[in-house]
């Protein structure tokens with residue numbers, strides 16, 4: 201790769217001795233103690249500071265422009281949302297970025313976000329770009345990182361501010377906190393689970409360097425599990441904090457954007473289309489559930505391994521019931537109904553995990569899972585599973601007549617036949633054996 205960032209391949213030692221790249225950082229030592237007074241400490245956990253020298257910004261811009269001109273086809277898009285920009289590892293910059301992360305940012309992250317940056321080793325680093333006729337902004341979202349560093353490289357632009365709402369785990373996560381104005385060389389650092397979005401660019405072009413840090417130690421902790429639970433008791437949202445990709449009630453507050461508008465703000469259309477599609481398809485595939493399975497009571501009909509004619513019969517029954525229920529609850533186009541229906545026909549994708557959470561021990565098996573309330577409702581599997589049984593079970597749930605179990609609670613020993621077998625004659629059983637003693641993990645999320 202041509203370009204001037206030849207120090208990308210330098211070793212960490214050389215780099216930190218500033219032999220090859222003596223002028224990259226304004227912030228040469230990011231330890232928070234040395235930082236006092238140079239931080240703008242924003243509300244609730246978002247900090248900004250001068251990080252990159254103007255020369256570094258220009259060099260990196262040059263490198264990225266060069267790569268985009270010469271190798272555009274070979275470059276991946278930076279993430280599921282931004283369409284323009286590049287993944288910097290693909291330009292051979294991983295060693296440089298690892299040094300930035302480990303030598304410069306780690307001390308800072310450790311003092312600002314000690315839990316989320318423990319032994320932080322991994323990063324995903326990319327460039328994002330906004331300008332007219334490309335991406336003009338970014339829908340509200342959380343990052344797939346534990347800590348995010350976002351530094352502006354330029355160029356000249358108006359607008360394109362970054363708005364922060366709350367942490368997804370907080371009730372106020374759809375309440376506006378403040379708007380950050382990007383400046384060349386200045387970085388903002390925040391938790392990945394902090395809801396944020398880029399406001400539309402008015403003119404010019406903005407290019408930013410984004411480093412997502414991931415800590416395996418944190419991800420394996422109980423704290424991480426709790427941090428993945430979105431608050432569902434949110435206060436009335438501020439419109440700017442709404443996400444067309446993620447909020448199923450978006451159209452209650454704001455008009456539905458056109459497809460072009462949505463795309464230009466990085467909306468993940470696949471997620472939205474699957475949600476909108478529910479009007480045509482009231483029963484969804486549990487192998488690829490929509491993310492609302494974590495927040496909306498979900499009727500799950502497990503029928504892995506059953507002969508296809510029996511699967512088809514049960515599917516038709518569930519389809520009929522789902523259509524009736526959705527009609528009854530006044531399902532509004534563009535919004536997810538207050539109860540969702542899924543079928544599992546094969547043990548693939550999310551099915552094994554949902555089966556484990558559901559405590560479903562046989563096939564067929566019917567469970568209503570309320571992940572948000574950490575509860576599940578199981579149909580006594582000794583009953584024959586037919587239309588009447590399913591309809592009565594769903595009706596009883598809606599009337600609040602069913603007995604709940606906590607998600608993850610052990611299933612009764614005497615309840616079912618051998619969990620390795622289906623309760624019906626199964627030709628060519630293909631589903632995985634459900635675990636014999638499911639882990640107690642109330643409230644775990646699926647996506």
Ligand SMILES: O=C(O)CCC(=O)C(=O)O
Nearest residue numbers: 282328343350362398408
């Ligand atoms: O444009 C920005 O400043 C933020 C970009 C962002 O949030 C992201 O790419 O995840």
Ligand SMILES: [Fe+2]
Nearest residue numbers: 341342343396
């Ligand atoms: Fe982001």
